[in-house]
Amino acid sequence: MHRDGMLAARAVAQSATDPLSGLKVGDVPRPAARPGWSVVRVVASSINMHDVWTLRGVGHPAERLPIILGCDAAGLDEDGNEVIVYPVIADPDAGGGDETLDPDRALLSERHDGAFAQYLTVPTRNLIPKPEWLTFEQAACLPVAWTTAYRMLFTQARITAGDRVLVQGAGGGVASAAISLAAAAGAVVYATSRSEDKREKALSWGARETFPSGAKLPEKVDVVIETVGEATWSHSLRSLRPGGTLVVAGATSGTNPPADLARVFYLQQRILGSTGCTRPELIAMLRMMDATGVRPVIDRVLPLDEIDKGFQLMLDGELTGKIIVCPPAPRP
Known part of the structure; x- marks a missing residue:
């Protein structure tokens, strides 16, 4: 892999009958930093039905392909801080303080490359400190589901x-x-x-x-x-x-x-x-989880290059809880 590249899973085509035919895992350019946005090294992500709908062509225009899939991410920011990525990219003031009501909102992987990659970029406000009592795999279950x-x-x-x-x-x-x-x-x-x-x-x-x-x-x-x-x-x-x-x-x-x-x-x-959540709701949920000890249910953990197996399990309905996807650590 080129030093400026990274491994990622993308939707390159769509099919209602064979959605996995449009899934491609391979080398893509690494995202660059830009003002107001942060680069996150993804440690763990998880599969959602939203990813399946994208591959089926439901609610995702074909002209937005190819795009890196994945709505959930937990990882490290540029300074090495452990973070959870709030997945809604929107104006927090557009809906009277509820960004889920912003008509121009977008979930990761809709108009912005998503989390099935070694790196992603999001607005810096979308980074939330990961509590030490959560593993990266547990944290990756939270942002969407x-x-x-x-x-x-x-x-x-x-x-x-x-x-x-x-x-x-x-x-x-x-x-x-x-x-x-x-x-x-x-x-x-x-x-x-x-x-x-x-x-x-x-x-x-x-x-x-x-x-x-x-x-x-x-x-x-x-x-x-x-x-x-x-x-x-x-x-x-x-x-x-x-x-x-x-x-x-x-x-x-x-x-x-x-x-x-x-x-x-x-x-x-x-x-x-009901659709998604606000950034304050994600923070409130973390406080509840800390107080009650409740933790996510993980079905299994897969490496990024085996993500197709996770998608097939979701398509077959043969899972209980979340499927975690972990990209390889970048080379020094």
């Missing part, structure tokens, strides 16, 4: 101790985070999954009871955390108490669920959308 779950639970649904919370689709990154965070906050958590193994894992993360997908719960819940979409939507509404809140931040099974509007208005149920 865990903060998404945190915002859904505490900013949007405003859960409190004793609330009944249903998490659909236990096993995915957001769902596993939501189970852990809600349980740590004192909620009674129910979780569903088609997989018996994933239901057992959900119990170890703090769920009180788990059920096969679509099964009747022992009681109506105050809050539903929904990231599955079409396949679970009707069950989510049936499981929600009158006046309860459904928070949706994804739709891995499809984006056109049955409306069931009669149920929604007659029972005065609230449906709230």
Whole structure:
């Protein structure tokens, strides 16, 4: 490798039927520093469904290819400080102090090269000190999946101790985070999954009871955390108490669920959308994790040159928690 190059995983093409055909791992130029931005040496990153959607051509225009994938990063800044990268590049004042409402916001790997590389550049304000009680691998789980779950639970649904919370689709990154965070906050958590193994894992993360997908719960819940979409939507509404809140931040099974509007208005149920998190929410979540001892669930750790194996596991649904990707340390 040239001394000014680095190893990276890029989306170079898109295919709805064969997304991995557009994934390429190879040598690319190393990013240069620029005013107001920092260069980070990536120690660990993690795979998100967002990366799969990019490879499938969903929500990512082809004219933005090639682009380095990866939304999550933990690593070292130019001075050797251990940092977590806040992944939303936006104007923090555009949304009244909520950068997720900035219409021009962009997640890492959308308009700016992402984290599946030895180095990346981000605005300096996006760097947050990594607490010493988190490993780099644990820290790399947090920027997208865990903060998404945190915002859904505490900013949007405003859960409190004793609330009944249903998490659909236990096993995915957001769902596993939501189970852990809600349980740590004192909620009674129910979780569903088609997989018996994933239901057992959900119990170890703090769920009180788990059920096969679509099964009747022992009681109506105050809050539903929904990231599955079409396949679970009707069950989510049936499981929600009158006046309860459904928070949706994804739709891995499809984006056109049955409306069931009669149920929604007659029972005065609230449906709230949620996307990403703010920088202060990431910091608040770190404080909660420090106070409660809750930690991310890691499925496995892979080197960057084997990232295709991680993507295949995600496509097959054969994972529980986050897949960590570690680029090689740069040569001196």
